[in-house]
Every structure is written in structure tokens, then in C-alpha cells.
Amino acid sequence: MSVIYGWLDEYFWGATVVLKVFGVSLVMAVLFGLIGSAAKLSGNRIAGILAGGYTVVFRGTPELLVILIIYFGSAITLTTVSQAFDPDIQFIDIPPFWAGALAIALVVGAYMTETFRGAFLGVDYGQIEAARALGISNFKTFIYVRMPQMWRLALPNFGNHMLSLMKDTALISVIGLEEIVFVAEIATTVTVKPFTMYAVVAVIYLAITTVLTLAVAGMEKYANRHLETSR
Amino acid sequence: MGEEARVPIIVLEKVCKFFGQFQALKDIDLVVNKGERVVVCGPSGSGKSTMIRCINRLEEHNNGRIVVNGHELTGNLRDVNAVRREVGMVFQSFNLFPHLRVVDNLMLAQKLVRNRGKAEARERAMHLLERVKIPEQAGKWPSQLSGGQQQRVAIARALCMDPAIMLFDEPTSALDPEMISEVLDVMIDLAQEGMTMVVVTHEMGFARSVADAVVFMDAGEIVESNPPAEFFQNPRNERTRLFLSQILSH
Amino acid sequence: MTFDVFLILNSIPTMIEGLGITLKLLFLSTVIGLALAVVTLLMRLSGHWLLTWPAMFYIYIFRGTPILVQIFIIYHGLPQFEFIREGVLWPLLREPFGCCVVALSLNAGAYVSEILRGGVLGVDRGLHEAGKALGLSTPHRFIYITTPIAVRLAIPAYSNDFISMLKATALASTVTLMDMTGVARTIVAKTFAPYEIFIAAAIVYLCFTWTFQRGFGLLERYMSRYVKKDA
Ligand SMILES: Nc1ncnc2c1ncn2[C@@H]1O[C@H](COP(=O)(O)OP(=O)(O)O)[C@@H](O)[C@H]1O
Ligand SMILES: [Mg+2]
Numbered sequence: 001m002s003v004i005y006g007w008l009d010e011y012f013w014g015a016t017v018v019l020k021v022f023g024v025s026l027v028m029a030v031l032f033g034l035i036g037s038a039a040k041l042s043g044n045r046i047a048g049i050l051a052g053g054y055t056v057v058f059r060g061t062p063e064l065l066v067i068l069i070i071y072f073g074s075a076i077t078l079t080t081v082s083q084a085f086d087p088d089i090q091f092i093d094i095p096p097f098w099a100g101a102l103a104i105a106l107v108v109g110a111y112m113t114e115t116f117r118g119a120f121l122g123v124d125y126g127q128i129e130a131a132r133a134l135g136i137s138n139f140k141t142f143i144y145v146r147m148p149q150m151w152r153l154a155l156p157n158f159g160n161h162m163l164s165l166m167k168d169t170a171l172i173s174v175i176g177l178e179e180i181v182f183v184a185e186i187a188t189t190v191t192v193k194p195f196t197m198y199a200v201v202a203v204i205y206l207a208i209t210t211v212l213t214l215a216v217a218g219m220e221k222y223a224n225r226h227l228e229t230s231r
Numbered sequence: 232m233g234e235e236a237r238v239p240i241i242v243l244e245k246v247c248k249f250f251g252q253f254q255a256l257k258d259i260d261l262v263v264n265k266g267e268r269v270v271v272c273g274p275s276g277s278g279k280s281t282m283i284r285c286i287n288r289l290e291e292h293n294n295g296r297i298v299v300n301g302h303e304l305t306g307n308l309r310d311v312n313a314v315r316r317e318v319g320m321v322f323q324s325f326n327l328f329p330h331l332r333v334v335d336n337l338m339l340a341q342k343l344v345r346n347r348g349k350a351e352a353r354e355r356a357m358h359l360l361e362r363v364k365i366p367e368q369a370g371k372w373p374s375q376l377s378g379g380q381q382q383r384v385a386i387a388r389a390l391c392m393d394p395a396i397m398l399f400d401e402p403t404s405a406l407d408p409e410m411i412s413e414v415l416d417v418m419i420d421l422a423q424e425g426m427t428m429v430v431v432t433h434e435m436g437f438a439r440s441v442a443d444a445v446v447f448m449d450a451g452e453i454v455e456s457n458p459p460a461e462f463f464q465n466p467r468n469e470r471t472r473l474f475l476s477q478i479l480s481h
Numbered sequence: 482m483t484f485d486v487f488l489i490l491n492s493i494p495t496m497i498e499g500l501g502i503t504l505k506l507l508f509l510s511t512v513i514g515l516a517l518a519v520v521t522l523l524m525r526l527s528g529h530w531l532l533t534w535p536a537m538f539y540i541y542i543f544r545g546t547p548i549l550v551q552i553f554i555i556y557h558g559l560p561q562f563e564f565i566r567e568g569v570l571w572p573l574l575r576e577p578f579g580c581c582v583v584a585l586s587l588n589a590g591a592y593v594s595e596i597l598r599g600g601v602l603g604v605d606r607g608l609h610e611a612g613k614a615l616g617l618s619t620p621h622r623f624i625y626i627t628t629p630i631a632v633r634l635a636i637p638a639y640s641n642d643f644i645s646m647l648k649a650t651a652l653a654s655t656v657t658l659m660d661m662t663g664v665a666r667t668i669v670a671k672t673f674a675p676y677e678i679f680i681a682a683a684i685v686y687l688c689f690t691w692t693f694q695r696g697f698g699l700l701e702r703y704m705s706r707y708v709k710k711d712a
Pocket of ligand 1: 253274275277278280
């Protein structure tokens with residue numbers, strides 16, 4: 001066990017990278033999900049087709065492949081473009097952090113598109129009519145009637161997507177992001193204790209996903225507090 | 232029915248039932264003789280369902296004694312299914328098996344519990360579907376039937392097992408008004424054939440015409456138990472009177 | 482920069498060679514995973530803590546960590562131990578293919594057992610009671626009432642999980658297996674045409690996703706033939 005101590009620093013920094021990449025791509029994924037669901041519900045045919053294509057492609061392609069396409073694709077593009085200006089340039093890439101964050105956000109955003117769409121449609125139309133009948137403006141109806149309920153309906157799936165996103169961060173090590181799987185790889189070559197080193201990674205992920213699960217459960221309880229029966 | 236034919240088939244003595252701290256049944260005493268029809272009524276939450284569910288052990292009572300058709304229902308009952316196959320039950324929500332066609336709903340337990348062959352089970356099933364007057368629905372899925380038809384299938388399904396006793400828990404409460412009588416008609420037929428029946432219902436017309444006794448429950452207790460004539464004309468207890476005035480006013 | 486459509490068309494046949502490994506992985510791990518899932522489910526439903534706790538622990542570990550880490554622990558990690566290298570399973574665990582099957586099966590077992598449990602819990606309580614009232618024994622109720630209904634309820638979630646498994650097989654390429662993604666990565670290393678090759682691979686995956694989704698859709702329709710359409 002003592003072999004781990006020498007690497008604690010690296011694991012710690014690796015873990016902060018995991019959390020950062022998670023935070024960044026969560027924001028992007030929610031954004032993609034909101035845009036996608038808005039496009040699907042807009043009634044505009046072109047927007048609907050684009051959003052439909054987006055969800056089909058990104059839910060049906062392996063995450064690893066998406067990461068590889070975004071990272072190597074953008075690197076080739078950037079290199080060719082910049083070589084046109086300065087022929088001495090050898091290789092330019094988007095940092096793995098951003099390429100990876102974007103890639104997993106695109107995938108999870110596709111799943112969130114469906115979740116948000118379902119949540120939107122799940123709010124009982126009678127309530128929207130009731131709000132109108134009370135003379136509440138469309139905008140205020142959206143903020144005060146629809147949003148709070150959408151959130152509650154979307155939460156269980158949203159929590160699962162968040163967990164998938166967290167676990168997908170491990171894939172970014174494949175394009176060289178220096179997070180915990182990467183740390184374990186390096187540590188293994190030095191210590192020749194692969195099981196120990198990867199087990200640490202598993203434990204870190206388990207700890208993070210446990211906290212996330214508990215947080216989502218807490219939010220669900222809060223969101224459903226008005227539904228609790230009084231018996 | 233002559234005096235000498237009075238054979239007790241269901242006996243409840245000082246039966247108590249708790250859900251956690253909450254006491255749903257308080258010292259229930261009830262005797263039903265062979266061939267008798269007992270109607271149970273009372274406000275919602277008074278323990279009617281709990282009581283009849285104790286009779287086929289869908290609930291286990293905590294205290295007191297229950298004897299059903301000679302089987303003592305105790306904590307270490309060896310074969311609960313031996314009791315259940317002699318007691319048929321009809322639920323408020325029908326509970327037909329949705330993935331089996333009507334005739335297969337009637338055949339399943341015959342094959343598995345009564346060990347009847349396919350042909351025999353089918354014959355018995357069709358016979359009972361005729362008795363409840365819907366043989367033409369045999370090949371349909373339950374979801375394709377009206378509520379009244381589904382409840383009649385449920386009654387036929389219970390009768391297929393040749394039960395000695397039939398329990399009904401608000402069999403018509405989930406039905407649209409125009410379907411209630413088709414189910415009650417089947418139940419009246421059954422009563423006239425001499426089936427022992429315990430029926431939880433608020434259909435007072437049914438109670439008047441077929442019941443030997445009407446039992447009124449409130450807050451987990453049997454408040455009053457009398458023949459229908461006595462029960463309706465001359466309710467002894469204030470709570471019974473209040474309940475009757477509410478229920479007969481519509 | 483050019484986008485070479487012919488390169489896409491030309492690389493698809495080569496990609497199909499990797500398809501064999503992809504489908505073998507998918508088939509073996511879904512079958513073994515399903516068996517594991519049923520055993521785990523029965524353990525969870527047994528109500529005895531000696532069976533429930535190990536089942537819950539297994540589910541917790543495998544749902545809480547990334548599949549990539551699971552694959553790495555089994556492929557890179559297990560050989561750290563003498564008893565694994567001398568054990569009966571060594572012929573299996575020495576090969577990347579065996580490791581991937583083990584990892585993907587264990588992963589599927591954990592997820593699918595939760596999906597099946599959702600189906601079992603979704604079966605109306607009234608149907609159990611009706612079965613009891615007819616005198617059906619517990620095994621009979623489980624086989625003839627719970628199972629057919631639970632399977633129908635579980636199909637949509639199972640279909641999603643199956644697609645996830647297909648996508649997860651791409652991770653085999655990280656432990657040197659020449660599955661479809663592995664083949665694509667080697668071609669890219671030779672041709673430096675990441676867009677064309679990876680997109681060609683993505684198209685093949687999408688065809689399979691679409692086919693499987695259709696298949697499960699038809700199966701669900703068949704299993705739901707007794708459910709009222711307009712409800
Ligand atoms: N499984 C249960 N757990 C807790 N309380 C229950 C349960 N079943 C019934 N009860 C309670 O027992 C009381 C009697 O219920 P029930 O027998 O269903 O009444 P009724 O059929 O007369 O309407 C009610 O207060 C009900 O809330
Ligand atoms: Mg009741």
C-alpha cells in the first residue's frame with residue numbers, strides 16, 4: 001500500500017482535472033440539451049431535423065470515437081490552416097482538456113435533449129391554461145409555472161446523465177489529458193503495481209459518483225416535497 | 232335454511248390487526264355459516280378490506296383466532312395455498328392478468344394449482360364464462376373488455392377453482408353506473424345457488440335482497456350485525472344510523 | 482484541407498473486418514451479462530442480507546466506476562497477482578479479448594439487474610394478490626405473472642443499455658484489440674485522415690444502433706400487444 005503515498009500528489013491534481021473537465025462539460029451539455037430540446041419543440045422543420053440528427057448521431061456513436069474525431073480532426077484542421085500562414089509549424093491542436101470536454105458534452109447533451117424535451121411536455125397543459133386564465137403573462141408562466149415543474153420531472157434522468165458524464169471523463173486520458181487514469185498509467189510504469197494504481201482510480205471515481213448520487217437524491221427529495229403523503 | 236344445517240365455515244374470534252402502531256382491526260368477532268351471505272359495509276378506512284383479506288391471509292392477523300373451512304390460520308400455517316384455493320376472491324380493481332387472454336386467465340390457476348389438464352381446464356373455463364354470460368369474449372385480452380365484463384371474468388376466474396367461499400371487496404365500486412347491475416346479477420345468481428359469500432359493498436339493494444346478515448364496521452370495530460330487515464329499519468347504533476342516512480340519501 | 486469521400490468509401494470494407502470482434506464482444510458480454518443480471522436480481526429479491534448485500538455491493542462498484550477503468554484493472558491490473566497468473570482463469574485473462582468480455586459482462590450484469598428490478602417493481606401489486614388469492618405458489622407467481630410483465634416493462638431501458646454496450650465495445654481498442662474502432666485508429670495512424678476514417682466508423686456504428694433500436698421497438702410492440710393502444 002505504501003507505494004500509493006508517493007503518488008498522492010499526482011492523484012490529487014488528477015482529480016482536480018477530472019472535476020474541472022466535468023464542470024466545464026456539464027455546463028456545455030446542459031446548454032446543448034436546452035438548445036436541442038428548444039429546437040425539437042420549436043415547430044420549425046429545419047431546426048427539428050437538425051436537432052433530430054444531432055441526437056441520433058451522438059447517441060449512436062461510441063464516446064471514444066467522438067473524442068477521437070473532435071481531437072484529431074480539429075488538430076489536422078488547425079495544423080493545415082496555420083501552415084498556410086506559417087509553413088514552419090509542425091502540429092497545432094486544441095488542448096485535450098477542451099477537445100475532450102466538448103466531445104463528452106456533445107454526447108451527453110444529446111441525451112439531455114431528450115430528457116428536457118420530455119420534461120417540457122410532461123407539464124400538464126391545463127396548468128398553463130389556468131395561469132393564462134389568471135392573467136399571468138406567458139413569460140411569467142414560463143418562469144413560475146413551467147420551469148419549477150420541468151426541473152422536477154427532468155431530475156431523475158438528469159442525475160443519470162450527470163453520472164454518465166462523470167464516468168466519461170476517464171476516456172479523455174486516451175488523448176493525453178493528465179487526469180487520474182493517466183496518472184495511474186505513469187505510476188504503473190514506475191512502480192509495476194498496476195492493480196494498486198488503477199484501484200486508486202476506481203476508488204476516486206466511486207467516491208465522486210457516490211457524492212453525486214447522494215446530491216441528486218437530495219435534490220429529488222427537495223423537488224418532490226409537495227408530493228409527500230401525509231399518512 | 233334449517234337450524235340443523237348451520238355449520239360455521241368462517242370463524243373470527245377476537246381478531247386484531249396492526250399496521251405498525253395503527254390498529255386496523257379491534258377484537259373482531261364474526262361467524263359465517265355454510266351457505267350464508269354476509270354483507271359488510273362502513274365508511275372508508277374502517278377496516279372492511281383488512282378484515283376480508285385476513286380471511287384468505289392476504290393479511291396476517293396479529294391476535295385472535297381465524298378458522299376457515301376447517302383450516303386454522305395461525306402464524307406457522309404450513310400450507311397457506313391450501314386455504315386460498317378453497318376461498319375465491321374478487322377485487323375492486325379486477326386484477327386480471329393483462330398478458331393472458333380471457334380464457335387463459337381462467338385456466339392458469341386450474342392448471343398450476345388444481346393440476347387439471349389443458350382440455351379439462353378449458354372446458355371448465357368456457358362453462359363459467361357462459362355462466363357469467365360472456366363466452367364470446369374468451370379469446371380477447373382483458374384490456375379489450377369493459378369494466379363490467381372484466382369483473383365478470385374475475386368472478387368466473389375465482390369460480391373455476393371450485394371455492395367453498397367467495398370474498399368480494401367492493402366489486403362494483405370501480406364500475407360506471409350502467410355496468411353495476413350486470414355484475415350484481417351474476418352475484419345474485421351465485422347467492423341463489425347457495426354459495427357462501429362475504430361481500431364488502433355499499434349496494435344496499437343487493438344487501439336487502441340476498442344478505443342473511445349485514446355487518447357495519449367503523450374504526451376497526453364491528454359496530455352492528457343484524458339481518459337486513461332489522462338492520463335497515465331499526466339500526467341500534469348512532470354511527471350506523473348516521474352512515475345509513477348518508478349512504479341512502481343519494 | 483480536403484475531405485475525401487472516396488477514402489470513407491474505401492475504408493468501410495476494412496472497417497468491417499473489425500466488426501467481427503465488435504459483434505463477438507457484444508454478443509458474448511450481453512449473454513453472460515444477462516445471466517449475471519438474473520442471478521444478481523434473484524439475490525437482491527431474496528430478502529436475505531447474506532445474498533442482498535453482496536449483490537448490492539457488486540452493483541454499486543460496477544455502476545459507480547468508468548468501464549475504461551474496469552477494463553484497465555482487469556487487463557493491466559490483475560496480472561500483478563501471482564495467484565491470477567497461476568490460476569485457472571489465466572488463459573482467459575491473459576488475452577485482451579478475454580479481459581474485455583469479462584469487464585463488459587460484469588458491467589452489463591450490474592446495469593441490467595437494476596433494469597430488471599425496475600421491471601419487477603413495476604408489476605402491479607394487485608396482480609400478485611390475485612395470484613395469491615388463486616392459491617398460486619411464489620415460484621409460480623414469479624414465473625407466470627411477474628416475469629412476462631416485468632420483461633415487457635424492462636425492454637425500453639434494456640434496449641438503451643444494449644446500445645450502450647455496443648458503444649462500450651469501442652473501449653476494447655484501448656487494450657490493443659482490433660475491433661472496429663481499433664482498426665479505424667490504425668488506419669488513421671497510417672493515413673492521417675481522422676475525419677474520413679473515424680466518420681466512416683461512426684457510420685457503421687450508427688447503422689447497427691439503428692438496426693438494434695428497430696429490433697427492440699418491434700419486440701416491444703409484440704410484447705405490448707395486450708396493452709390498450711389509446712391509453
Ligand atoms: N398495508 C397497510 N399499511 C398501513 N396501513 C394500512 C394498510 N392497509 C390498510 N391500512 C389502514 O388500515 C385502515 C383500514 O383500511 P381498509 O381495511 O383498507 O379500509 P376499508 O376497506 O374499510 O376502506 C385504514 O386506515 C388504512 O389506512
Ligand atoms: Mg377497502
